Amino acid sequence: MITNQYKIKESAIWSWVKHMLGLKGISFCQLARIYKVHKSNFILRKHIPCPKYEKIIADLLELDPCDIWPHRYSKDQGPNRTFKFHKNKFMQHRTIKKQGINGKSHKL
Secondary structure, eight states: OOOHHHHHHHHHHHHHHHHHHHHHTTOOOHHHHHHSSSSSHHEEEEEEEHHHHHHHHHHHSSOOOEEEEEGGGGGSSSSSSSOOOHHHHHHHHHHHHOOTSSOOOOOO
């Protein structure tokens, strides 16, 4: 269970990251254009860890990702989590989307 203290810490870290990027004149939209990805790949790092994009942000701030998000990294500076793709959840979402709101199916 995530405590309020954890949420406040995450929010404070994220505010600091946005502030520091802003001081360097960098926005998440600009990062997305540079790396040819959607801006949500960077914005979602507030809530969803992803070592690849955390590293990009940390490099721009001239820090290690473990310095910015110490709770997301182990003592050897490696990510303390792995991404797990849940095929069942994906297929369940796809089925709901395919059926539509009114139950009529349509092409995706």
